Amino acid sequence: MAELPTNIETIAYVVHGPKEDFKLETIVLDDIQDNEVLVDMKYSGICHTDLIMQQGEIELCKYPAVFGHEGAGTIMAIGKGVQNKDLKVGDFVLLSINYCQECKFCKTGHPANCTEGTRLHLFGTRPDGSTAGKLSKTGDSLRTHFFGQSSFSKMSFVQETCIVKFPYPPEQAAIFASMGCGYQTGSFSSLKNGSYAYEVD
Numbered sequence: 427m428a429e430l431p432t433n434i435e436t437i438a439y440v441v442h443g444p445k446e447d448f449k450l451e452t453i454v455l456d457d458i459q460d461n462e463v464l465v466d467m468k469y470s471g472i473c474h475t476d477l478i479m480q481q482g483e484i485e486l487c488k489y490p491a492v493f494g495h496e497g498a499g500t501i502m503a504i505g506k507g508v509q510n511k512d513l514k515v516g517d518f519v520l521l522s523i524n525y526c527q528e529c530k531f532c533k534t535g536h537p538a539n540c541t542e543g544t545r546l547h548l549f550g551t552r553p554d555g556s557t558a559g560k561l562s563k564t565g566d567s568l569r570t571h572f573f574g575q576s577s578f579s580k581m582s583f584v585q586e587t588c589i590v591k592f593p594y595p596p597e598q599a600a601i602f603a604s605m606g607c608g609y610q611t612g613s614f615s616s617l618k619n620g621s622y623a624y625e626v627d
């Protein structure tokens with residue numbers, strides 16, 4: 427297997443504190459972990475939750491942070507422990523929410539209800555609490571795993587559970603990126619027009 431890239435310099439829209447602007451800055455990502463995939467973002471949707479976090483209305487993610495959770499892009503490298511052997515460098519992928527794979531909801535095919543969701547989505551860190559990112563200028567630690575992906579970064583170490591292969595021409599992904607969150611949580615719940623009961627026990 428080819429050597430995995432390390433200390434990747436890229437650019438990202440960084441938020442330094444509540445109500446501060448999204449600032450385009452150079453950042454550095456350290457080392458890809460076993461369950462991560464390096465994605466070069468081509469598109470990202472922007473969702474209400476990104477703006478709520480930028481406004482500081484949910485105080486779960488420390489600043490500085492990179493938000494964005496509707497990414498779409500090309501796989502540049504694959505961590506050694508990634509379970510989905512169908513993924514290859516060069517594949518174009520859409521990104522959705524990450525999930526724990528262990529709780530009763532994940533194990534019964536309902537990862538959107540993952541009991542670890544709040545921590546995995548909103549803390550902006552990896553599941554173990556670490557972060558891959560640093561600000562290039564100051565070396566300050568930076569949250570780069572918002573919803574397991576921080577898609578407002580040009581390059582990002584994305585958790586494997588976020589990844590869905592996109593089997594169509596990549597340019598069509600511009601209209602599909604918002605499927606990652608907004609379409610599922612907003613539009614689909616309206617279209618569904620009613621509650622949905624899960625049988626998990």
Ligand SMILES: [Zn+2]
Pocket residue numbers: 525526527528529530531532533537539540541542
């Ligand atoms: Zn779970």
Ligand SMILES: [Zn+2]
Pocket residue numbers: 473474475476495607608
């Ligand atoms: Zn969202």
